[in-house]
Amino acid sequence: MSGKPKLLWVNVLFFVITGLFAAVVVPWYGFVEGYDIFQVVAALLCMGFCGMSITAGYHRLWSHPTYKTKPWIRVVYAIGGAFSIQNSALHWASDHRIHHRYVDQNDKDPYSAKKGFWFSHMGWMLRDYNRETYNDYSNVPDLKRDPVVMWQHRNYLKLVVLTNFGIPFVIGVWHGDIIGTMLIVGFLRLVLSQQVTFFINSLAHYWGSQPYTDKNTARDNGIVAYLTYGEGYHNYHHCFQTDYRNGIRWWHYDPTKWFIFTLSKLGLASNLKRCDEHKVAKAKAEMAMKNLNEKLRFHADAEEIKAKLQAKFDELVEVMHQTKIARLEWLEAKKCEVREAYEKSEAMKRYQELKDAMQQQRDEWKLLLAQYA
Ligand SMILES: [Zn+2]
Numbered sequence: 001m002s003g004k005p006k007l008l009w010v011n012v013l014f015f016v017i018t019g020l021f022a023a024v025v026v027p028w029y030g031f032v033e034g035y036d037i038f039q040v041v042a043a044l045l046c047m048g049f050c051g052m053s054i055t056a057g058y059h060r061l062w063s064h065p066t067y068k069t070k071p072w073i074r075v076v077y078a079i080g081g082a083f084s085i086q087n088s089a090l091h092w093a094s095d096h097r098i099h100h101r102y103v104d105q106n107d108k109d110p111y112s113a114k115k116g117f118w119f120s121h122m123g124w125m126l127r128d129y130n131r132e133t134y135n136d137y138s139n140v141p142d143l144k145r146d147p148v149v150m151w152q153h154r155n156y157l158k159l160v161v162l163t164n165f166g167i168p169f170v171i172g173v174w175h176g177d178i179i180g181t182m183l184i185v186g187f188l189r190l191v192l193s194q195q196v197t198f199f200i201n202s203l204a205h206y207w208g209s210q211p212y213t214d215k216n217t218a219r220d221n222g223i224v225a226y227l228t229y230g231e232g233y234h235n236y237h238h239c240f241q242t243d244y245r246n247g248i249r250w251w252h253y254d255p256t257k258w259f260i261f262t263l264s265k266l267g268l269a270s271n272l273k274r275c276d277e278h279k280v281a282k283a284k285a286e287m288a289m290k291n292l293n294e295k296l297r298f299h300a301d302a303e304e305i306k307a308k309l310q311a312k313f314d315e316l317v318e319v320m321h322q323t324k325i326a327r328l329e330w331l332e333a334k335k336c337e338v339r340e341a342y343e344k345s346e347a348m349k350r351y352q353e354l355k356d357a358m359q360q361q362r363d364e365w366k367l368l369l370a371q372y373a
Pocket residue numbers: 059063064096100237241
């Protein structure tokens with residue numbers, strides 16, 4: 001006896017069979033019969049549909065309610081989630097909330113990265129690790145009230161079969177080569193879309209930087225973001241999980257964020273949540289200071305430099321705080337009809353001045369960091 005929970009043979013066989021089809025049968029058929037551009041584009045589109053249903057739906061809508069959207073969009077996500085075969089949204093979100101709450105705690109985090117890369121990637125699905133808690137959905141009471149989530153949960157298996165055979169079959173009939181389309185849009189699309197989302201639990205906890213926190217294993221990595229529809233900014237995400245964005249800069253590759261933003265512009269999504277930018281900046285500055293303090297350990301003037309850093313950090317935090325208050329006051333003055341125009345312009349002026357002062361403090365802070373880095 002190994003002492004490990006028993007193997008879940010259905011899952012093991014599922015991954016082995018779909019993996020063999022994708023790795024052996026798909027290339028063999030391509031070699032013998034060939035695929036055309038129509039089939040490749042159909043597979044890519046279906047892969048995008050699966051991926052975005054998981055990231056925009058399962059993850060950023062249901063696991064962390066970072067925005068609201070129309071029922072029919074939720075139905076589309078529910079269908080895409082079943083097409084991805086990643087369990088029902090209810091189950092996925094429940095697991096994911098536990099992952100955030102107990103991240104890296106081997107006895108609680110269902111895909112703890114501390115149990116190794118393989119375990120967090122796929123190993124956690126191969127054995128009956130959570131037998132006692134498998135049907136415990138007490139941490140998703142909000143989702144139990146979502147009729148779309150519950151409809152998908154009740155009909156999950158039917159939806160899996162319908163989407164995974166139905167969609168490739170219909171595209172195959174349209175195209176003419178049913179077997180080839182079933183292989184590439186069915187099997188290859190499924191295996192690839194699963195593998196890239198599995199990277200969020202494995203690679204995004206192993207490879208990359210930790211600009212916001214080192215209290216858990218989550219990393220920020222632009223390359224992982226390319227593979228995972230923007231979920232690669234995982235260090236930020238574990239720190240600020242109520243934000244609908246994972247890549248917060250405009251140049252960060254986060255198609256899920258752009259998609260949700262576009263939905264909101266079309267009137268199909270609302271209540272998009274963003275984390276307080278000063279909190280984010282403070283977390284980043286704190287982390288940078290911590291890293292630098294670590295580096296300075298053996299520096300001759302370590303104490304003096306640390307004091308200088310601390311003073312600059314305090315100044316920066318103070319000006320950020322003041323700017324935040326000034327901004328709120330300005331917004332309040334703007335809203336209030338009885339306030340004099342003079343008062344409004346004074347509030348705006350003060351906010352603008354503090355914003356400039358904050359930018360200056362930020363530049364000085366960066367310069368100081370660069371000097372000792
Ligand atoms: Zn998350």
